[in-house]
Each structure stands twice: as C-alpha cells, then as structure tokens.
Amino acid sequence: MPLTQSAPxxxxxxxxxxxxxxxxxxxxxxxxxxxxxxxxxxxxxxxVVAELATNAVQHGRTPGxxxxxxxxxxxxGVLRIEVSDSQGNRLPATGRRPVxxxxxxxxxxxxxxxxxxxxxxxxxxxxxxxxxxxxxFSEAExxxxxSWTP
Numbered sequence: 001m002p003l004t005q006s007a008p009x010x011x012x013x014x015x016x017x018x019x020x021x022x023x024x025x026x027x028x029x030x031x032x033x034x035x036x037x038x039x040x041x042x043x044x045x046x047x048v049v050a051e052l053a054t055n056a057v058q059h060g061r062t063p064g065x066x067x068x069x070x071x072x073x074x075x076x077g078v079l080r081i082e083v084s085d086s087q088g089n090r091l092p093a094t095g096r097r098p099v100x101x102x103x104x105x106x107x108x109x110x111x112x113x114x115x116x117x118x119x120x121x122x123x124x125x126x127x128x129x130x131x132x133x134x135x136x137f138s139e140a141e142x143x144x145x146x147s148w149t150p
Contacts, residue, residue: 011038011073017053019061019085024053027069031081034071040137044115045071045079048133051108052083055092055131060085062127079135088129091121 013034017023031049035042049069056067065086072080092109112119116133123129 013071016066016068019057024057027053048081051112052131056083056085060087062086082130082132084130088127
C-alpha cells in the first residue's frame with residue numbers, strides 16, 4: 001500500500017540529533033531501542049537507519065543544523081524510516097553507480113535499496129529534504145514473533 005503524507009500514523013518515534021558521527025551512531029542505537037519496545041525485529045531497520053543517518057551527516061550537514069530521525073508504523077506490517085537534513089539542494093542519486101572493490105564508500109543506498117520495499121526523497125520544507133525507506137514485516141498471531149519479509 002503506497003503511503004502519502006496525509007496517512008494517519010498509528011505509532012511514531014521522532015528524535016533530533018547533532019550532525020556528527022556520534023549523532024548518527026546515537027540515532028541507530030535509539031532506533032533499535034524503539035523497535036524493541038514495539039516488539040519488532042531491528043537488524044534490517046537498524047542498518048537502514050545507520051545508512052540514512054550517516055548520509056545525513058556526511059552529505060546533508062550544515063554547520064549548526066541537526067538532522068531528524070522519524071520511525072512510523074503507519075499500518076500493520078509496515079515500518080517507515082525517515083531521516084531529514086538541511087541540505088535540500090543535495091539529493092541522493094537514485095541510480096546505482098559502480099563501486100570498486102577497494103572503495104570505502106558508495107554502498108549505503110544500495111544497502112537501503114536491498115533491505116527496503118521502497119525508498120525515496122521528499123523535498124521541503126525549505127531548505128530541508130527527507131530520505132525515507134519503507135520495510136515490510138509479518139506479524140505472527142498474538143504479535144509475539146515478528147520477522148522481516150524480503
């Protein structure tokens with residue numbers, strides 16, 4: 001089910017972080033704790049948060065401006081991850097570029113694409129942008145066991 005900006009979200013977690021490597025690490029750690037509190041698996045989601053937060057710090061950083069992480073459960077079986085930064089003029093490339101075997105960077109969005117059902121970028125409010133990813137999961141009866149679906 002495609003989500004729109006006006007969709008009613010059932011559960012939400014939102015935190016603002018400093019645009020530093022420490023902020024990106026803290027974003028991942030707090031996201032994992034929130035997913036645990038919701039009873040969701042967190043490995044794939046933690047990787048997506050880590051990649052998007054790192055990109056916000058490396059490519060979307062403006063001195064003195066923070067980035068924001070938002071986790072949403074808009075519907076049963078769906079987790080939406082949003083990371084917003086203040087560089088709306090620097091949009092991520094949506095196509096894959098070749099990455100050499102010895103390059104240390106350039107694989108983050110390929111990982112996001114592999115782990116998420118879909119991902120994209122939303123512009124605004126100026127000067128910001130939000131990079132988002134949606135992951136699907138299946139909930140066992142009673143909600144005790146949850147697993148991500150590819």
